[in-house]
Amino acid sequence: MEGTARTAAFDRGPVEGMADVRKSLAHIDIAAMSDHDRLALVDELERLKGAATAAQARAVHAVRRSREAAAPQDALRSVGSEVALARRESPTLGDRFVGISRALVEELPATLAHLTTGAIGERHAVEITRETATLTREHRAEVDARLAAVMPAISPRALGRAARRVAAELDAASVVARMEAAVRSRRVSVRPAPDGMAWLTVLGPMREVIGAHAALTARARAVVGGQCPDESPEGRGAGAVAADTALRLLAGLLPGQVQPVEVHLVMTDRALLGLGDPDRLVDEPARVPGHGSVPAPVARAWVRDAGPAAVWLRRLFTTPDGRDLVAMDARRRTFAGLLRRMVVLRDDVCSTPWCDAPVVHADHTEPVRLGGRTSYANAGGRCARCNQVKEAPGWRVDLVRGSPHTLRTTTPTGRTHHGTAPPLLGWGTDPPRRSVLEDHLLTLLPA
Template sequence: MGMNVMVRDVGPPAAVASVRAFRDGLAFLDPVDLTDADRVDLIDELERTKRAAAAAQARMTDALRRSVHRAAAPGPTARRDAARSLGSQVALARRESPGLGDRFVGTARALVHEMPATMALLERGLMGERHVTEVVKETAALSAADRGEVDRRLADALPRLGWRGAGRAARRVAAELDAASVVARTEAAVASRRVSVRPAPDGMAYLTVLGPLTEVVGAYAALRTRAAAVVSGQVPDEAPHGRGAGAVAADTALRLLSGRAIGQVQPVEVHLVMTDRALLGTGDGSRTVSEPARIPGHGSVPAPVARSWLRGAGEGSVWLRRLYGSPDGRDLVALDSRRRLFGGLLRRMLVLRDDVCVTPWCDAPIVQGDHTHPARDAGDTTFTNGSGACARCNLVKEAPGWGVQVVRGSSREIQVTTPTGHRHRASAPPVLGWGSDPPSRLEQHLAGLVDAA
């Protein structure tokens, strides 16, 4: 979620102030009077500085992990809750998702306690954070002793490798040291097979199938064979219609996965939010017909593309639902419910408003409708008090020391408070997405008065 700021109530200690002063000083580096050789040298040193900063982050993260675990109550449930809370705190501090926060906590622990040579390379700026993440990931199934042996063997080679090469090297040594653990990891990976979707630029999306190598390669080969036959005119029931082999393969895969016959319309519901002006050319004449539409959780779509989707959807397959916005056109209006759970149209309104999980920098899809002010403390099941959240963030906010509240006087801004007292704020996007804030009616009126004068 965009437009996030972090505030603190107390002055930072000397260590934080020192790093902050160094960071601020980077803004005053002037490249004008430097030679090209100097500029290249400076680019190199700044890259090393980023890598050394990642090493310092790892040390701080592991120290925080040890402190949190010492303070945690005994028992597996309490330790699991503490680990989840820790990962979310680190994620907020790094402006990243909770999943990446968990990953960095594990990486930091491995670097600090089990891989001193790799850590030293990171500190000296000879390896990047992505490199060490790959090495740690590929040695995750090993014992501490075997991981240390990988660290020792690859210490000289790693600075010369890219991040993919570093991962391959670590994987090879791991397979040599403990083949059984690598086999067990491979077998366990089969249980994680899944299908996922994520947005792509220009109104497209990626559909990813994670499965056993042999089966995925076989499916890909079958698609390519079918596509080649269609393009060459050897399939009587399907013509290429100007498509290349790649487009035919993609169309075939999507058609077969959705169970459609050739030429059948895709029977799926998509929440497409756009103004009446952009859709029909009617309504507020001050707005443009080119204003992009938005698909919650996936981002903006150019208005002509959205209109073409609707034209090609087929008769009787498009349903319109009017959404009423605030006078300035930024926010959806409130919708209340007396029910305890967020369901039906109320839940749909939360998804349309919040787009993705409301936790700053999470960006995970909305899974649960949640009470910002808890229902157990007389929080209302209302549009204003509701929040769209992923399952992870909804659980974390119930952990000791966490708090979430709607900022008083804001249109829809929440504040997340962590156990260390840090506060992070995030706003719901405008109804058509970030960058679409229209001027308010009052601003337009005042501008008209100024022009008239």
């Protein structure tokens, strides 16, 4: 009976059958179930997620091999970007899944088998793949075989530690080489955090990072304990003092000196000055492009604390409803001046759906070689990766409409994905209007 039902579900084809299975989840009567059955359902759905990852891996691996046979030079990067769009994630994660898929199908049969049955999840596969990345095919298979029995019983992080230990036993030289390569990849990065905060991350050798942290902690404790005549705690805890000290030293500032780096802060005249459209809220949140919203009182405090010499105001002209940016105080006919700033302010992050990387390139949507103009409407803010990928064979980006600025990306396989620039003050700032619902439907419908 189960086999008959399964066959019927896929009579129209695997893609349509899977869509039917997905839609059927919405019709499960949760209210009629006991708590035992509800938790059993959660368990089964978790297994389904693992099985779905295994099916994705097999499909992605097949696509990669097919594309490599046709165009080996452009295959990896192009497929990674297509996978990212299909999985609704960044191109970097798309590349990672392409690599994971190859490892699972070709070198980690036990891991793929457990994933197919739902005994483990995608995070398990990520951990074991990462920790065995520098091993030979034979050693990777050995790690896979040794850990096959324990995979379903341990956490993803525990599996990663176990794989790392076995890898060090089988090939210590490759592990040392990997650690040396990791040192060469040391870097500093920043990403937004909730509540108007941000993470500044320093990736470096463990010894140096731990030493720097110990020095910051010792300084913070001394300040809080009143042992530093040049600085008082002013009601701060040790953690806050350590963070303030690190940021001040990294920026090369003296105590009390204003941060000289330019930060774009977008907010309405009503929220900043209390003037303008009386229908707008005085406490309408501001936005830092690429990092998210900031409460209006916090934004006003930033402007006030910076002082008049450190604040420059530039008018932004919007559509009548205030949603989209249409002009600034001045503009140039290249993407290097204020026109580029407009593109960054409009797009916020890379305009490729689900990428979310910072805008690095302001590029022509319709290429100049095809007659595309250097104009605001024909511009798209993109990260370096996505800007290069769209030039690969089979890729195409088209302007669907200018306001709200909507682009349609067509991949080499013919799949289309729509991306719409956020409102000027960020997603969630415009009320649910018919046009917004149309935007949502546009992302769901084929071209």
